[in-house]
Amino acid sequence: DLPGTGTLLRNLNPEQYAAVTLGPEPSLILAGAGSGKTRVLTTRIAWLLSTGQVSPGGLLAVTFTNKAAKEMLTRLSAMLPIAVRGMWIGTFHGLCNRFLRAHWKLAGLPQSFQILDSGDQLSAVKRVIKAMGLDEQRFVPKQVTWFIAGSKEDGQRPKDVEARDPQTRKMIEIYEAYEAQCQREGVVDFAELMLRTYELMRDNASLREHYQRRFRHVLVDEFQDTNRLQYRWLKVFAPPQAPDGAGPQGVFAVGDDDQSIYAFRGAQVGNMADFEREYHVRQVIKLERNYRSFGNILDSANALIAHNAHRLGKNLRTEAGPGELVRIGEHPSDYAEAQWLLDEAQALHRSGVARSEIALLYRSNAQSRVLESALFNAGIPYRVYGGLRFFERAEVKHALAYLRLIENPHDDTSYLRVVNFPARGIGARTIELLQDAAKVGTQSLYQSVGAVAGKGGNNLAAFNALIDGLRERTRGLTLREIIGQVLAASGLVDFYRTEKEGAERIENLEELVNAAESFVTQEGFGKDAVALPVDETSPGAIAGSPVGAAADIPAPDAETGEIQSPLAAFLTHAALEAGDNQAQAGQDALQLMTVHSAKGLEFDCVFITGLEEGLFPHENSLSDGDGLEEERRLMYVAITRARQRLYLSFSQTRMLHGQTRYNVKSRFIQELPEGALKWLTPKHQGFGSGYAREYQSAWSRGSGLGSVVGMGRVEGRPTYAAPPPPPMLQKAREAEHGLRIGQTVFHNKFGEGVIVTLEGSGSDARAQVNFGRHGAKWLALGIAKLTPVD
Ligand code: ATP
Ligand code: MG
Secondary structure, eight states: OOTTOHHHHHTOOHHHHHHHTOOSSOEEEEEOTTSSHHHHHHHHHHHHHHTTSSOGGGEEEEESSHHHHHHHHHHHHHHOSSOOTTSEEEEHHHHHHHHHHHTTTTTTOOTTOEEOOHHHHHHHHHHHHHHTTOOTTTSOHHHHHHHHHHHHHTTOOGGGSOOOSHHHHHHHHHHHHHHHHHHHHTEEOHHHHHHHHHHHHHHOHHHHHHHHHHOSEEEESSGGGOBHHHHHHHHHHSOSSOOTTSOOOEEEEEEOGGGOOOGGGTBOTHHHHHHHHHTTOSOEEEEOBOOSSOHHHHHHHHHHHTTOSSOOOOOOBOSSOOOSOEEEEEEEEHHHHHHHHHHHHHHHHHTTOOGGGEEEEESSGGGHHHHHHHHHHHTOOEEEESSSOGGGSHHHHHHHHHHHHHHOTTOHHHHHHHTTSSOOSOOHHHHHHHHHHHHHHTOOHHHHGGGOOHHHHHHHHHHHHHHHHHHHHHTTOOHHHHHHHHHHHTSHHHHHHHSTTHHHHHHHHHHHHHHHHHHHHHHTOSTTOOOOOBOTTSTTOBOSOSSOOTTTSOOOOTTTOOOOOHHHHHHHHHHHOOSTTSSOTTOOOEEEEETGGGTTOOEEEEEEOOOBTBBTTBGGGTTSHHHHHHHHHHHHHHHTTEEEEEEEEEEEEEEETTEEEEOOBOHHHHTSOGGGEEESSOSSSOSSSHHHHHTGGGOOOOSSSOOOOOOEEETTEEEOOOOOOOHHHHHHHHHHHTOOTTOEEEETTTEEEEEEEEEOOGGGOEEEEEOGGGOEEEEETTTSOEEEOO
16 A cells, blocks of 8 residues: 555455556546446545645546536545645536636637526527527427537537538528627527537647646546547547657546436447547456445346347446345326325335435436425425426526626626516517617627617616616625625515515525525635635646635636636526525435436435336337437436335326326336346236225325325324225216226227226326236226226
């Protein structure tokens, strides 16, 4: 052991040890889930720092999510007594933001440029389409947005995109106009952050050399999910051939081809092979021991992923023993599934598992709604990652728009959002006039107000005066005070006071003040903020400084050393933040997220819900083999999140996008080893027997006839007493369709069956019929033709 690093390296196995202590050469660690890739990467950073091989400012580390970046900083500060804040550790977007803040002038951006989140971006694209007089039916804003993002992720500006056909040619024109509009307004979207940074590094030799010399070590986690542009980005910061006299740069990439789940967004798993070749990696290190999960969980993951043909090939083993069986269960409906899950989670919590150690995973965001409402009704704290984020809620975005205008009045997206919100007599006609005037003079809306005459013009001028006044009045105030002033002076709070459901919105606005407050304390802004120690090798670029955490906090201006105001930094943070503000900070809450956002994380107990054909694997993936393999990798990611206990569940019916769907269980279930599973419901009998029936009572949708959930508890275990529906209600049900429970009916496809359950009314009426050989089916009575036999 090197002196002083004993404790750091003691808990590594030989392969991990070898990886951590590799020399400054390009390295690739290829290893399965839970084998310690992230741990190796983090330990390597700590080792490099503690042995003095690199200074905090000489390190660049990229992770995929804000959560992962924070996690890494936390782990790091636990290992080393250094100030990790201000280190270049963050997401690609966060690091690009930091870079562009430092070099805004060279990048051709205004100093106070703002970041467009996906919602803003869509409305910006819509404005362009409208201004060009194009039809939204032919140029669907969402598709145009994808086109633009896709082009940027391929490193293509409008002039680089091939105009294959007239439609594409028009799209390129929109792309061009969109770029011009963003530039005029001083805003950048997420893909632009990456592309701008890449281009500036590519085109500016002295800057490139500076950073290549500066970053002695560059580390990338989850390398399998980098897209083409991200890989090129890596190559400009740490090229295979270091500049003359700069000495070797350590490039350390870790990844798992079996966890590549972003192909749909342009991720190139082939980047791993390219990296190995282009960087002349001498030896790919593999880690095969899994430290996260027990044997049954791991066996399930291994068996599942073995069904994929395109793999680099590796297996995982554990020495932890088999552990518990993987629990699996079938439910009559998504609602019943949610009820069951909620009870199970509560039981786990009562037995001592922290809520934050229980994850509820689902394939699609839309699935969270039913889970959320069940949790909400039961008063169980939960937190959703990657859903509708706090900063994306309408009222919060309104408040942020005012704040952004204080920073930069030329931000037309924000201007349009609030110029007449709350209403101040500025109609659509006035705004059209203003937009026309702005277009002629190629100026911002704010600048063009003088061109609009009459009452509308006066009202616009008053709005400008409001913004200017706020800017004057809030100068030098704390973030909290600024937001307070804005909420009052904008009229937002007064407006929501008069609204019927405004109370919750006002709460969210108050929460914004809290968010600002915790931003200030966490990130070191505010009165205690210390002057930045400037990295001597680069005027203006910060070394490991006490100010700023992760990469949300940008470096100061490279020339002047000026740093962003707390307000500007907070606005950046708001645009980059991935939903961490959902539940109250610090509260122990169940963790809800899509499988995609669970990447890299781990929990004691994991529920994977909605294992149904069409949902998981997703129906969009079923047409081609590649799509199905990506879904399987996604399932592999989901399974391998669990440390101790894994639950799988599926349901026969599900409300999605306003429709009831009747589902078949996912093929992935068949791909799991029988010996590792424990069925909570009878396995082949399908529905209608034993356990599943217990949950019928929980299935009520408030569709008029649905009975109230009958739920009781016996000795702390959840039970589902199934009270028979009151006789009157039962009568009503029978009368409506002329069907009754116990009746034998004939169905064209499934033949004869017995009605087990009748639910709902009108177009929502449904029956559960046991068809013997075909098993039990839920049928929508409005569609299915059931002929009484007896
Ligand atoms: P994923 O592919 O899911 O991102 P990973 O390969 O990055 O997984 P880590 O998250 O680094 O894996 O590690 C998984 C778990 O195993 C962590 O809790 C980590 O602390 C633990 N672990 C890793 N290596 C060891 C070890 N040598 N001794 C004890 N625990 C370890
Ligand atoms: Mg990891």
